[in-house]
Amino acid sequence: MKYPRSLFLRKTPPQQRKRFAGWAFYISFGGILCVSTLLFTFGHDDSLSEASLSVFFNPSQSNNNDIDCPFRDSPIYKKVYVYPNHGDVAQGWSGEMLSEYGKDPQHPRWPFLDLDIQARAAGTGHYNILSQNVQYNTELLVREIMIHPHSCLRTYDPEEATLFYVPYLPSIEHHRGLDGFRDIDYSTSPYGQAIMDIVDKQDYTGWEQHFGLTSKYWKRREGADHILVFSEPMHGLYHPRSKRGNFHFIHSQKQLTPPIVISVELSKTFVDMYPQCAAKNILMPYPNTDGNWFNGKLEAEAWQLLHAQGNTTVSEILSSVALRAEQTFTTPRPIPQFYSAGNHGTCTKLRKAMKQDYEKCTRSFMTLSQTLQVKNYALGMRLSTFCPCPGGDSPSAKRHYDALIAQCIPIILSYDFVWPFTNEFDSGITLDPSVFALRLPAEEYDTPLLDPNTCQPVNESRRGLQHYLESISPAEIERLRQGAEMARKLYAWYEYDDKLVENPLREGVLPTGGAAHQLVKMLAERANGVRWPACREELKLPREPDATKFKC
Numbered sequence: 001m002k003y004p005r006s007l008f009l010r011k012t013p014p015q016q017r018k019r020f021a022g023w024a025f026y027i028s029f030g031g032i033l034c035v036s037t038l039l040f041t042f043g044h045d046d047s048l049s050e051a052s053l054s055v056f057f058n059p060s061q062s063n064n065n066d067i068d069c070p071f072r073d074s075p076i077y078k079k080v081y082v083y084p085n086h087g088d089v090a091q092g093w094s095g096e097m098l099s100e101y102g103k104d105p106q107h108p109r110w111p112f113l114d115l116d117i118q119a120r121a122a123g124t125g126h127y128n129i130l131s132q133n134v135q136y137n138t139e140l141l142v143r144e145i146m147i148h149p150h151s152c153l154r155t156y157d158p159e160e161a162t163l164f165y166v167p168y169l170p171s172i173e174h175h176r177g178l179d180g181f182r183d184i185d186y187s188t189s190p191y192g193q194a195i196m197d198i199v200d201k202q203d204y205t206g207w208e209q210h211f212g213l214t215s216k217y218w219k220r221r222e223g224a225d226h227i228l229v230f231s232e233p234m235h236g237l238y239h240p241r242s243k244r245g246n247f248h249f250i251h252s253q254k255q256l257t258p259p260i261v262i263s264v265e266l267s268k269t270f271v272d273m274y275p276q277c278a279a280k281n282i283l284m285p286y287p288n289t290d291g292n293w294f295n296g297k298l299e300a301e302a303w304q305l306l307h308a309q310g311n312t313t314v315s316e317i318l319s320s321v322a323l324r325a326e327q328t329f330t331t332p333r334p335i336p337q338f339y340s341a342g343n344h345g346t347c348t349k350l351r352k353a354m355k356q357d358y359e360k361c362t363r364s365f366m367t368l369s370q371t372l373q374v375k376n377y378a379l380g381m382r383l384s385t386f387c388p389c390p391g392g393d394s395p396s397a398k399r400h401y402d403a404l405i406a407q408c409i410p411i412i413l414s415y416d417f418v419w420p421f422t423n424e425f426d427s428g429i430t431l432d433p434s435v436f437a438l439r440l441p442a443e444e445y446d447t448p449l450l451d452p453n454t455c456q457p458v459n460e461s462r463r464g465l466q467h468y469l470e471s472i473s474p475a476e477i478e479r480l481r482q483g484a485e486m487a488r489k490l491y492a493w494y495e496y497d498d499k500l501v502e503n504p505l506r507e508g509v510l511p512t513g514g515a516a517h518q519l520v521k522m523l524a525e526r527a528n529g530v531r532w533p534a535c536r537e538e539l540k541l542p543r544e545p546d547a548t549k550f551k552c
Contacts (some may be wrong), residue, residue, distance in 0.1 A: 012089030050085045051195060069152035070512045071145075075524040078154045080227075081161035082146050086110045092156055102212025110191065110211070112173040115142045116140075119177035120506055126172060127506040129290040131179045135398040136171040136231040136263055137287045141493050141511050143167060143229075145519065148510045153520070159216055162527035163260075164226045168195065171231040174239060192237035198223060199257035216515055224258035224529025233394045234263035244346060244394070245547035246270050255281050256539060258532045262522070265396045267416035271425065277535035279428070282522045283420040285491040285515055286398040289505040293378065293405050294513075302382035305372060313371065321363045323385055325474040335364045336469050338384035338408060340377050341399070345392035347552040350413065350446040354390060354465070357448055361455035362466050381406035386469055386475065390414060390442065391552050404488045409480045410437040411465075413445060421490060421518050438519040440468075442552040490514040 059083065066072050084092035086109045093102075119125040126133045126140060145151050146165045155161050162490055168191055176183055194206030202222075204215035218226065230236045236252030249255045249270050253263060256274065261281040271278045292298050306314060317334045318326070326332035339358045343351045357427075359365045364384065369375045374383070377399075381387055387403035391414035400417070402409045418424045419433040433439070449464040450457060457463045489496070492513035494504055501507050510516075525531075 009228045041298045066152055068150055071520045072152050074520050075252035076527055077152055078155045079162045082165045083167055097112055098215055099212055099214055101209045107212045112169045115177035116172045124179050125175055125177045128179055129503050134289050135286050138231040139169050139171055139229040142285055150510050164217055166226055166228055175432050184241045184449055188238040196237050199254050221529045224532035228259045229262045244551050260526050265394055266418050268418055269416055273543055276306055276538040279426045280531040280535040283425045285401045285420050287493050291500045291502045291504050294494050294496050295355050295500040300379045302379040321367050325477050328474040333385045334383040337364045337386045338380040339388045340545040346550045347391040350390050350442050353446055353448045357450045357464055360452040361450045381408040384408050386411050395550050403489050404491055405482055409484055412439040413442040436487035473510050507549050
């Protein structure tokens with residue numbers, strides 16, 4: 001099925017793209033001419049399309065035709081007030097929206113805005129699709145949905161708003177717009193502290209002083225209609241190290257306070273302890289912003305890699321490596337399981353045991369690493385029937401969702417992992433993750449189950465994961481595949497479209513996949529802060545001490 005593509009996404013010819021060399025672009029939502037940060041040269045492969053630049057740099061100038069708005073039927077259509085970025089007069093940085101501090105012409109600009117602009121211009125950090133930082137793009141995707149002229153969610157009248165989006169970018173600030181984990185800033189910024197002062201002490205001084213904005217609308221509903229976004233599971237408004245369990249949900253991300261918190265992780269332990277407060281907030285899937293996952297390029301590359309081995313080798317793999325159940329399908333997947341995870345985190349013991357059994361004793365690993373020489377996990381997932389997903393530093397990981405996008409059935413080995421948009425997160429939701437994924441008790445796999453020399457079971461009653469996979473019937477695999485096909489659309493920020501550009505976030509493509517629609521739906525259900533009272537009452541109840549560790 002082909003999905004419609006917004007007109008502004010079309011890439012310009014190379015000769016047009018050359019014209020961007022040396023331009024200094026006026027950042028309309030930044031409010032200043034960033035000559036020093038935007039004097040860069042676009043090449044043939046790393047350029048932003050002209051149309052996407054016009055939307056990114058001049059959003060208020062775009063033709064806003066409501067017919068093209070994918071969220072036009074939402075109850076929050078033109079009901080979300082986006083606090084204006086510093087100095088952005090066109091988007092509301094003026095008059096009553098400013099505090100006395102903000103009215104000062106010398107009021108300092110928010111530094112995370114420039115970090116974001118620099119990273120986007122250079123294609124680094126969160127905008128580099130090859131960087132680990134892409135898994136922390138939730139805050140940028142949510143912002144895109146809030147401010148994009150084609151989303152039609154934004155109102156410029158705060159009195160009409162039922163939701164208020166706070167454009168703070170804590171992950172961009174934390175990583176300083178750079179790739180990987182070098183030069184990370186662990187200090188608590190005055191912007192994070194200002195928000196903590198509001199939710200903890202009802203002290204609005206920092207907000208007015210550092211953000212330069214009025215606190216009027218924070219006070220109206222205790223901030224229960226305000227939206228905060230945290231892209232990283234173990235970071236928030238500040239960055240304490242070596243904390244696990246409920247710590248970050250409660251302390252750095254403030255999920256037990258009035259604002260609507262959008263995050264990528266909650267634990268089963270936390271949800272069980274605070275069901276009403278968990279449901280006040282919004283749990284989203286880890287994002288994937290690599291367009292090649294959605295435009296079919298990786299799918300084609302995976303199967304080309306397989307068939308390049310020749311018909312004889314492919315036949316041998318299908319007959320001797322693939323699960324027997326795969327023989328009943330028209331297009332069988334040749335590899336039973338794909339596993340790749342480092343030996344770190346809370347569940348190190350589990351990961352070490354799984355890695356030993358997988359690498360020493362499965363034909364899956366031998367075939368992928370030696371015969372096919374697969375070096376890209378995206379290809380390994382696409383050739384495999386199942387993808388085991390253990391817990392690590394925290395219960396969740398991007399791989400859980402990448403597996404679904406690759407149509408590899410996830411096997412969850414993490415007690416505390418919670419699937420978004422399901423009854424694991426909110427009992428009021430009917431979708432059960434057993435429709436599209438398996439879940440196995442991690443404690444049954446946290447010691448090696450196979451002798452590394454003979455690959456025979458250490459204990460005949462526990463014969464290993466591969467043995468379990470071989471026992472799954474074709475009917476069960478087909479059932480899970482049908483569920484996974486539904487889930488891969490549900491958890492994708494972008495629609496599957498063979499014309500989708502390689503780097504849609506950098507090019508300003510409006511996310512319109514299932515995850516984007518779920519986000520808008522869930523925000524509408526929380527408009528006006530309607531879920532905060534139930535959370536507030538829940539906090540009065542007695543409960544056990546908060547967990548300080550995650551359960552594997």
